[in-house]
Amino acid sequence: MTPGLLPMPLVDYLALSAVMFFIGVTGVIVRRNPLVMLMSIELMFNAANLLFVAYARAWLNDAGHIFAFLVITVAAAEAAIALAIVVIAFRASKNVDVDEASALRG
Amino acid sequence: MSVLFWGLAVVLVASAMWTIMASKPVYSVVALLANFFALAVLYLTLSAEFLAMIQLIVYSGAILVLFLFVIAMLSSGVASFSVGPNRLPRIAVPAVLLVLIALGLVVVGIFMPHPAPLPLAGAAVNAGAVGDANVFGSVADFGRALFTTYLLPFEVTALILMVAVIGVIVLAGEHAPYVGTPRRAEEVRKSLREAIAREGD
Numbered sequence: 001m002t003p004g005l006l007p008m009p010l011v012d013y014l015a016l017s018a019v020m021f022f023i024g025v026t027g028v029i030v031r032r033n034p035l036v037m038l039m040s041i042e043l044m045f046n047a048a049n050l051l052f053v054a055y056a057r058a059w060l061n062d063a064g065h066i067f068a069f070l071v072i073t074v075a076a077a078e079a080a081i082a083l084a085i086v087v088i089a090f091r092a093s094k095n096v097d098v099d100e101a102s103a104l105r106g
Numbered sequence: 107m108s109v110l111f112w113g114l115a116v117v118l119v120a121s122a123m124w125t126i127m128a129s130k131p132v133y134s135v136v137a138l139l140a141n142f143f144a145l146a147v148l149y150l151t152l153s154a155e156f157l158a159m160i161q162l163i164v165y166s167g168a169i170l171v172l173f174l175f176v177i178a179m180l181s182s183g184v185a186s187f188s189v190g191p192n193r194l195p196r197i198a199v200p201a202v203l204l205v206l207i208a209l210g211l212v213v214v215g216i217f218m219p220h221p222a223p224l225p226l227a228g229a230a231v232n233a234g235a236v237g238d239a240n241v242f243g244s245v246a247d248f249g250r251a252l253f254t255t256y257l258l259p260f261e262v263t264a265l266i267l268m269v270a271v272i273g274v275i276v277l278a279g280e281h282a283p284y285v286g287t288p289r290r291a292e293e294v295r296k297s298l299r300e301a302i303a304r305e306g307d
Contacts, residue, residue, distance in 0.1 A: 007107040007151050014216045016115050020122050022209040027126030029201040035131045035177060039138050042169065043122050046145055049157075057152040060242050062251035066259060068157055069252070072164050073263040077270030079169045083176045084278040090180050091298070 006058055013054035021047035034086045034098050038079060045075045110151060117144040131177050135170055142166045153243035 006013075020043060027040025049068045056064025117140065124137035142165045149158035241247065252260050 008111045011216050012111065012115075015213060016118065018209060018212045018216065019119055022205055022212075023119070023122040023126060025205050025208075026202055029205065030198050031126060033131060035173060036126065036128075036134050039125055039131075039134050039173065042138065042165070043125060043141070046141070046165075049161075050145065050148065053149055053152050053154045053157060057154065057243070062242075062248065062255070065154055065157055065243065065248055066251060066256040068154075069160065070259055070263060072157075072160055073266055076164055076169055077266050079172060080270050081273045081277065083172055084274045087176060087179065087278055 006054070010054060010058055013050060017047045017051045017054075020044075020050070032098050034082075034089075037098065038082050038086075042075060042079070045071055107151065111148075114144045114148050114151075117141075118148070131181075132174070135173050135177065138173075139166055139170055142170070153241070155243055156245045156248040157243075 024040040024043035024047065027043065028037050031037055031040065049071050052064040052068040052071070054064075056062065056068075121137045121141040121144065125134045125141065128134040128137060142161055146158040146161040149155075149161060
């Protein structure tokens with residue numbers, strides 16, 4: 001099926017990536033600490049990157065590598081801005097529970 | 107190769123679980139570090155050597171250190187930092203059940219028979235060993251693609267990083283917390299100063 005002769009079948013990478021992605025989703029849902037939630041988002045980014053790299057290898061096409069590179073860039077920018085928001089929210093309220101940060105709730 | 111893959115898969119899933127279950131954010135960072143290292147090794151087995159190094163340098167070197175700095179900054183002198191945020195929100199149980207159902211659907215979809223997609227035109231055919239120059243995934247190959255075919259996306263990353271830098275300066279820079287007008291910001295700063303003075307008493 002794959003011209004690039006992957007080390008493992010592609011479905012194995014798909015399954016591993018799906019499991020990692022949903023662990024990240026669970027982390028965002030369950031944890032109330034914004035830092036752990038951000039780390040769960042990084043987990044989801046990495047699950048997506050794993051699929052990009054696996055498919056790039058399967059089809060021997062560089063586009064997947066470039067896209068993974070873009071995702072890493074976006075993840076770095078997202079982490080920087082989100083951590084800045086966490087810091088100013090903490091400065092303002094001395095609290096890091098996201099359920100308490102409800103000032104914008106309608 | 108399959109021993110390596112499944113070993114790495116176990117490390118990846120276990121460290122991901124540890125990341126979301128750790129009682130302190132610092133432990134989460136350590137677990138995430140293990141996750142990123144295992145992923146970098148997995149990238150090497152997929153002949154993405156440049157991305158493996160980027161994974162280590164950018165993710166482990168930059169992003170995780172940023173997390174550590176923020177944890178160190180926020181948790182100094184705040185005993186309750188890692189205690190309060192650990193209780194479950196009310197929606198947690200149904201939400202996690204939904205997530206598990208979605209994961210089951212994804213896994214079922216993965217193992218259903220797929221039509222084989224056609225190989226993309228112009229794909230390189232040479233997938234040599236890791237470390238060879240001028241084969242798929244090597245630094246030379248990646249760089250050639252990055253600076254020719256995908257030059258525009260590469261330049262867009264510069265814009266994204268600049269937006270991030272400006273955003274962080276606006277959010278947490280000299281005039282932070284910047285809330286609305288400069289006068290409002292001055293009021294916020296004044297009330298913060300008072301709050302800090304009260305804390306000192």
